[in-house]
Amino acid sequence: DADVADFVGRDFPSTYVAWGNILNKPELTPEARWAMHDVVWSADFGLRFNGVDWVGDINAAQQRKALFLSMNPDMLFFVDVHYFSGYPPGSFPEDNPMLLRDSEGVPVVDELWGNEQLLDFTLPETQQWAIRQAVAGWETGLFDGIFLDNWNEDERLNELKPLSEEHKARDLILQGIRSKVGSDFLIIVNSGHEKIPRWAAYINGLHMETRPGYSNIGIPMDGNYTQGDLKEIQKTLIWAEASLRAPVINCLEGVTDARESPMSLKNQQRMRFFTTMSLTLSDGCVNFALGFWMQPLIFGYDYDDLYIPLSDGVNPSDHYWYPFWDADLGQPIGGNELKGQLYRDTEGLFIREFTNGWAVYNRSGTEQQIELPENVSAVASGLTGTAHTIPDLDGEIYLKQETKPSADVNGDGVVNIQDLVIVANALGKAEPDLNGDGVVNIQDLVIVANAF
Structure with missing residues (x-):
């Protein structure tokens, strides 16, 4: 697959976006902001699933995809397959047989998410609904894969069905999808912090939607990731890189302390930590989202304390773009054996070399x-x-110190009129750009003339 080959050969750092977009670049169009990421879901192609197919203006969707790829040829597009949640009130009539129902037959809704309707994915008809969504997305030719939310071994159906039935239903959904779309279509799932060996053979990547306090549920928290959180996240990322089906595309998401500016010193440090964790332990992508929606509920502070207020125009998956991500590390040097390499055997201090430099992250417990x-x-x-x-x-x-191109443009061992002619004939082009400003111009001619 050409799209996947471009993605695998991309430069790092590599970012992704789940549902949201970049907030702090208003000068760019939404499309240009999405195109700053290498993995996107759900891609805004203006289509909807009608139970059989993804319908809408397919030609317009193809043109929109072409626009994205013209800005970022490495992009991969995933469609969100809703097998359980994600359906606003009124999406289904109340007599729909797929709806999750309580012991009295009343449809169950998710009050935390605006009374979304929930589906009972242990039912064969719901499983077929999910499988058809995925297959229909594959048939459009627009998407490189699908995304499945809330996918781990936790209970989801409010204890209305045995957990073993939930697990078996997930087996059947993944088996049904893989049997129809083949091996090249990609599947990413949201496992939170968790390893999911039961389904490793079917999926290509985890959306690790991390949150502070996952490893300390029930313990008073201050909004910070604990060492327990970070060790668990690290172990899951290392496991996923080694255990999932190729090509492996793991997506690691950290979140801000929502009481501070996303650009505060604390949040920038947290962003760097997650970015370099991703770089040193994986070949995946990173995101650093606002993540504000659940923080007051978990940590006990008021919604009034949020730095960015709740509003219809902002969601927890939105994020800021950080200049740190503009660094050009190039590509990793070496194979999988160099992922997770310790610096001089120092526990919790990781280093990885890239063609243009090194990434280092420190979870050792002390300055290094x-x-x-x-x-x-x-x-x-x-x-x-x-x-x-x-x-x-x-x-x-x-970043390694760059060596500027030599004024001996033709490489004959001497700088002379021949080099000057080569540069003069290339005015306005990208190469040979001797001063690194992106274009051959009079300044490059001066460099050659001064080197005679």
Whole structure:
């Protein structure tokens, strides 16, 4: 698949977006903001599922996809398959047989999510509904894969059905989808922090929608990720990279402390931590979402404390774009054996080399000193040199010092009029760009002339 091949060969850092978009780049169109990510769901193609097919203006959807790919050829598009939740009130008549019902036969709704209607996915008709959504998405040719939310071994159906039936139903849904779409169509699921070995053979990636406090449910929390959270997240990411079907596309999402600006020092440090965790442990994508919706409920503070107020125009999956993600690390050096490599056997201090530099993340419990084999420039701190300090629960990207192109453009060992003619003939083009400003111009001619 050409789209997947482009994605696998992409440069890092690599980002994704789940449902939301970038908030702090209003000068860009929504399409341009989506195209800054390499993985997107749900892609806004203006289609809807009618029970049999995804319907709408397919030609317009194809043109929209072409627009995205013209801005980012590495993009992969996933469609959200709703097998359980995600249906606003009134999506189905109350006599629909797929609806989840309580012991008295009354349809159950999700009050936390605006009284969404819930489906009983242990029913064969609901399973076929989900399978058909996925297959119909594959048949459009628009999507590289599907996304399934709330997919782990936790109970979902309000204890109205045995947990074993829920697990068996998930088996049947995935088996039914794979049997029809084949091996190339991608499946990503939201497992939270959890490993899901039962379904590893069917899926290509996890959406690790992490939240502070998952490993400490019932314990008073302050809104920060604990060491327990981070160890659990790390173990799941390492497991997923090694255990899921190829091509593996794991998506790691951290969230802000919603009481502070997304650009606060604390939140930028948290963003760096998740970004470098993804870079050092996986070949996947990262996102750092607002994540504000559940935080007051979990941590006991008021919605009035949110830095960005709840509104119809902002959702928890929206995020800011961070300049840290603009660093050009290139591609990883080495194979899977170099993922999760410790720096000098220091527990919790991870390093990985890329073609253009190194990513380092520190979960060791203390500040750490590192020494790199050549002069580098730290993206966040701006410091240069070979020796650098990494605070605990932080990460950094170190870029190798670039060697500017030689004024000896034709490589004959001497700078002369021939080099000047080559540059003059390339005015307005991208190469040979001697000063690195993106275009061949008079400044490049001056560089050659001064080197005669």
